[in-house]
Amino acid sequence: MNARVPTSALNAPEALEQVSQAWDRDIVHRLEDYIRIPAKSPMFDTEWANAGYLETVVRNTAQWIEAQKVPGLTLEVVRLPGRTPVLFFEVAASGSTSAQTVLMYGHLDKQPEFSGWRNDLGPWTPKYEDGKLYGRGGADDGYAAYAAIAALQAIKTQSVGHPRIVGLIETCEESGSYDLLHYIDTLKPRLGDVGLVVCLDSGAGNYDQLWLTNSLRGMASGVLKVEILTEGIHSGDASGLVPSSFRIMRQVLDRLEDSATGRLLPASFHCEVPAERLQQAKATAVILGEELFKRFPWAHYDCGGATTFALPTTSDPLEALLKRTWQPTLSVTGADGFPELKNAGNVLRPYTAFKLSLRLPPMVEAATAVQELKALLEDNAPYQAKVTFEGLSSATGWNAPDTASWFEAALNEASLAQFGAPCGHIGQGGTIPLMNMLSKGFPKAQMMVCGVLGPKSNAHGPNEFLHVPYAKKLTAAVAQVISRFP
Numbered sequence: 024m025n026a027r028v029p030t031s032a033l034n035a036p037e038a039l040e041q042v043s044q045a046w047d048r049d050i051v052h053r054l055e056d057y058i059r060i061p062a063k064s065p066m067f068d069t070e071w072a073n074a075g076y077l078e079t080v081v082r083n084t085a086q087w088i089e090a091q092k093v094p095g096l097t098l099e100v101v102r103l104p105g106r107t108p109v110l111f112f113e114v115a116a117s118g119s120t121s122a123q124t125v126l127m128y129g130h131l132d133k134q135p136e137f138s139g140w141r142n143d144l145g146p147w148t149p150k151y152e153d154g155k156l157y158g159r160g161g162a163d164d165g166y167a168a169y170a171a172i173a174a175l176q177a178i179k180t181q182s183v184g185h186p187r188i189v190g191l192i193e194t195c196e197e198s199g200s201y202d203l204l205h206y207i208d209t210l211k212p213r214l215g216d217v218g219l220v221v222c223l224d225s226g227a228g229n230y231d232q233l234w235l236t237n238s239l240r241g242m243a244s245g246v247l248k249v250e251i252l253t254e255g256i257h258s259g260d261a262s263g264l265v266p267s268s269f270r271i272m273r274q275v276l277d278r279l280e281d282s283a284t285g286r287l288l289p290a291s292f293h294c295e296v297p298a299e300r301l302q303q304a305k306a307t308a309v310i311l312g313e314e315l316f317k318r319f320p321w322a323h324y325d326c327g328g329a330t331t332f333a334l335p336t337t338s339d340p341l342e343a344l345l346k347r348t349w350q351p352t353l354s355v356t357g358a359d360g361f362p363e364l365k366n367a368g369n370v371l372r373p374y375t376a377f378k379l380s381l382r383l384p385p386m387v388e389a390a391t392a393v394q395e396l397k398a399l400l401e402d403n404a405p406y407q408a409k410v411t412f413e414g415l416s417s418a419t420g421w422n423a424p425d426t427a428s429w430f431e432a433a434l435n436e437a438s439l440a441q442f443g444a445p446c447g448h449i450g451q452g453g454t455i456p457l458m459n460m461l462s463k464g465f466p467k468a469q470m471m472v473c474g475v476l477g478p479k480s481n482a483h484g485p486n487e488f489l490h491v492p493y494a495k496k497l498t499a500a501v502a503q504v505i506s507r508f509p
Contacts, residue, residue, distance in 0.1 A: 033506040035440035038177040039499040045173045046495050050166070051156060053087055054489065057131075057165045058149040058158030064132035064197035065107060066416065077194045080131045081108050084168050084192065088112060091172055094179050103209065106202040107132070110168065110192035111210060114175060118184025123218030125188045125505055126468075128457055129167020130196035130224060133160035139485035146487075155488040162475050162489035163482035167223035168192045170494060174502035183506045189214060193457075196224065199242070199416030200456035207460060217465040219430075219508055221501055222458060225474035228311050228449045230493045233438035233500050236472035237303060238348055238450035239458055241383035241420030243393045244356075247400055249275065250409040252373035261371050266406045268360070268375040274405050276377075279396070280353045285336060287381075289399065292351040292392060294384040297422065300349070303448040308340035310447055315343045318478035348450030351387070354380045378415075382452060385420035393417050418456035423470050430469045433507035437500040471504060473497060 060083075061068075062076040071077050081100055088098055088110075098112045110131075136146040136159065144150055146159035156162075171190055178185050191210070195202040207214070225236040249268045256265070280287055287293070296304075308315070316335055323332045337343050346352075357378035361367075383392055397412045404410040438446040458472060475494050481487050 033178065033181055033183050033503050035437075035499065035503055037181065038502050039441060039496065041177045041180060042173045042498040042502070043495045045176070046491060046498070050169045050173065051151060051491060053083075053169060054156060054161045054165055055149040055151070055158075056083065058156075058161050059147055061136075061147050062131060062133050062160070062194070063135055065195060066198035067135040071107070077107055077132060080165070081110060081192075081194060084131060085110055088168065088172050091176060093172060093175050096175070101206060101210065103202070103205055106205060107194040109194065109203075109206050110190065111213070112190040113213070114185075114188045116185065116187040117179075118182075119186045119508075121186040121218070121508065122216060123186055123508075124215035125186055125219045125221060125508060126214060126217045126461070127171040127188065127190040128192070128220065128222045128224065129171065129190075130164045130193045131160075131168070132194040132197050133165075134163070134197050134483045137483065137485055141486055144486055151491075154490065154492050156491055157486060157488045159487055162480050162487060164196070164224040164474070166475065166489055166494055170223055170498040170501065171221070173498050174505065177499065177502040178506055185505055186218070186508050187215060188505070196455070196457070199244075199418050199454075200460075201416065203457060204460060207464070211464075217461065217468045219469045219471060219505070220458075220461055220465070221505070222455060222470065222472040223474055223497075223501070224455055225472045226449070226451050226453070226476035226480075227474065227493065228307060228447050228477070229314060230477050230490055232442045232444035233434060233446045233497065234473060235423075235434055235446055235448050236451050236474075237423040237448045238300060238385040239421040239455055239472070240348060240351075240385060240450075240452050241387060241389045241392075241418055241459075242454040243381045243383060243389050243396060243414065243417040244379060245393070245396075245412050245414040246359075246376055246378050247272070247275070247412050248359075248374060248376040248410070249404075250374040251406065252371070255370040255373050258369045258371045265371055266408070268372060268408070271405050271408050271410070272375045272377065275400055275410060276353075278399055285352065287351040287353060289395060291395060292381075292383060292387060294349075294386045296345060296349045300422070300450065301345075304344045304348075304450065305341055307447055307449050308344055312340055314478065315340050320479070320481075344450065347452040349384050351384055352382045352452075354382070356380045379412075382454075383420055385422045385450070387420065389417040389419040418454050419459045420454065421458040421462060423472070424462065424466070424468070427469055429507065429509050430471075430504075433504045434471070436507070437503035440503060441496040441500045471501070473501075
């Protein structure tokens with residue numbers, strides 16, 4: 024039998040039909056198995072190497088990829104000493120004269136369990152309900168490797184010409200990807216001249232169209248600790264004379280944040296929003312409107328027969344978009360030094376420790392911000408208390424490069440074909456450290472940063488879910504955009 028001659032265009036309906044069958048027949052079940060494995064990122068499981076969970080999800084994913092028998096695909100699990108493993112796959116160009124490479128990215132490590140899951144759900148107990156697959160890591164970001172291979176298989180099935188394609192699936196992303204740079208250095212000769220990056224680890228403004236991420240905030244996290252005593256003492260004996268470590272903590276944080284507005288005070292933590300991003304945010308604000316606020320699970324209570332909901336920091340959609348994508352923000356994500364309420368006696372605690380998560384605008388250098396943050400918090404401590412800030416991880420954000428005409432056309436074509444609506448552009452408040460690394464390494468590459476984390480999908484929190492119907496269309500859209508690589 025003669026081999027099929029490579030064609031120049033992907034049949035969009037056929038691609039969607041093929042990837043949908045793959046999701047229904049196999050991928051959902053594979054992700055259910057993946058969710059059951061508590062493959063927490065190294066920051067949250069310091070014994071990850073001994074636990075073996077990261078190794079298990081890498082091995083399971085590699086076995087599945089090999090079983091798909093994508094024509095021309097080679098696969099390797101790469102392991103550097105003392106570092107989390109990565110999956111690397113490669114498919115040679117077919118029917119393409121391009122010397123450039125398409126790089127597909129995802130990760131398999133997970134956030135920790137968190138509390139507040141629905142009674143019938145849990146982080147490690149998958150449940151498929153109404154098109155949503157619940158469980159930790161399915162949407163962030165276990166689906167990525169499976170979607171990438173399904174997209175490649177759709178291209179191969181239709182014998183569409185394509186450039187050389189490589190895949191990089193890491194297991195350290197939720198810890199700041201501190202191992203990834205070492206792998207990029209090791210694998211750089213094999214990556215080639217990257218002309219397009221497909222990063223399947225981002226969000227969506229809604230489930231009605233393809234969304235391209237145009238910016239990512241940076242991140243700096245660490246532990247701020249205030250010590251005033253060497254041991255706890257009776258509050259009746261000491262309070263008023265011995266200052267509370269919690270009150271000192273509040274004073275120290277007041278140097279960083281205006282508690283009335285949430286605005287971070289250091290000017291160097293802010294940057295100007297580029298004109299193109301502002302115009303795109305205005306367009307997105309019109310598309311999403313009140314959905315920007317409705318996507319969050321606001322606390323509510325009954326007040327005089329009416330339900331009262333907690334309020335956001337703004338009711339203006341444009342301002343809401345900019346606040347969560349281009350403004351620095353402080354969150355306290357953990358605390359130590361506090362007994363459980365049931366065990367909390369009348370004791371003045373010796374110390375208070377907070378885990379801080381600082382989100383930085385896309386164009387603020389994270390390493391510089393961490394240095395300034397440490398000096399700001401530690402210097403001239405009130406009451407000469409022992410105040411220390413220990414940085415845990417940091418990553419500079421990312422602002423997308425100028426969009427090439429072919430890329431913009433391909434995105435809109437794919438979104439219209441798979442969703443019936445043009446591609447939307449949206450900044451994300453989260454961080455993907457790889458994107459800044461790749462933009463520096465491949466400054467001319469186009470960046471297709473997209474994902475399934477739409478409204479209420481709640482990555483990192485309770486009841487995380489993967490919206491499977493959206494994932495199917497996204498998979499087909501990715502295949503379509505790759506097929507349009509010039």
